[in-house]
Amino acid sequence: MGRLRRGLIILSSSVLTLLLVISMGISVFSHQANAAPVAQAATTTAMSDRNQQLLDNFSKALASRLNVDEATLNNALGQAVGDTTDQAVKDGYLNQTQATFIKEQTKNGFKGLLTQPKTAKMVAGLEQAKEMGQYLMPVVMSVSNTLNLSPMTLAAQLQADKSLAEIAQTQQVDLSKVKDAITSSIKTQLEAAVKAGKLTQEQADKANQTVGIWLDEAVTFHKSLAPAKGNTQDLAQCYTPVLNATATALNLTPAQLEEELRSGKSFGEVVKAQKADPQQIKATILSSSKTQLEVATKAGKLTSSQADKAYQTLGLWIDELFK
Secondary structure (H helix, E strand, C coil): CCHHHHHHHHHHCCCCCHHHHHHHHHHHHHHCCCCCCHHHHHHHHHHHHHHHHHHHHHHHHHHHHCCCCHHHHHHHHHHHHHHHHHHHHHHCCCCHHHHHHHHHHCCCCCCCHHHCHHHHHHHHHHHHHHHHHHHHHHHHHHHHHHCCCCHHHHHHHHHCCCCHHHHHHHCCCCHHHHHHHHHHHHHHHHHHHHHCCCCCHHHHHHHHHHHHHHHHHHHCCCHHHCCCCCCHHHHHHHHHHHHHHHHHHCCCCHHHHHHHHHCCCCHHHHHHHCCCCHHHHHHHHHHHHHHHHHHHHHCCCCCHHHHHHHHHHHHHHHHHHHC
């Protein structure tokens, strides 16, 4: 749902893998929507036009192979999406607002898919993620080299549910060297991002602090400890009360707040439009988040240490929600 969701998702994170820590270290790219350069805007427009043309070509080719016209194909797409989302609501994987939004994205079939504002942002986000790869790969290489392994071998061992600490022990490498490799290489890449205008120095400093907060969790993380893919209800149980409290403080319903953000407004713009006190809204988010973290801890979803780190991380980044 935009900056607010990204910020609050931190609350339900039980543990973070190495890549999640690295991603958090550079995740501030996601907060860059406020002042994109003209050249970047032109590039994004060109990408959008290209992607839409590819999608149009795909739609025509698929309709041809199925021996139907495009209108029939697009109608079938809409019906299939409708049936799937309705069932997802019944099963508790989506709420009605989310289902309605998904249906809206496909109401015009394939041709309108990329013209929807949110979908266009998702496409831009994928391009942004690709760009992030050029910063992340040197970090992965640094850790791999420190462990005397290839990146593929390291990935395979992590996939096999080994932690970085266990891998370091097997490789007879001091764990402190692995930690140093992570922090120093991330710092180098963040410095490069600042020089390239991708981050401000303040954002880079916060990213380095975030890595420091979660570093011990990262090196002892096991893949099997990650939340199950289908465990979206746990996330909703943590996120929804925070959303509700925030919306109430803004004199909005949760659905209205989500709709405002979905329309392209930043969270800060919504706060300003509602003539709300940013400090009061910030306090509401932090207070509600702390309550939900306590609930998650009591339920065994988080350790006390993880909850403290999650709250610390949110406090570090919360100002970004208002920009």
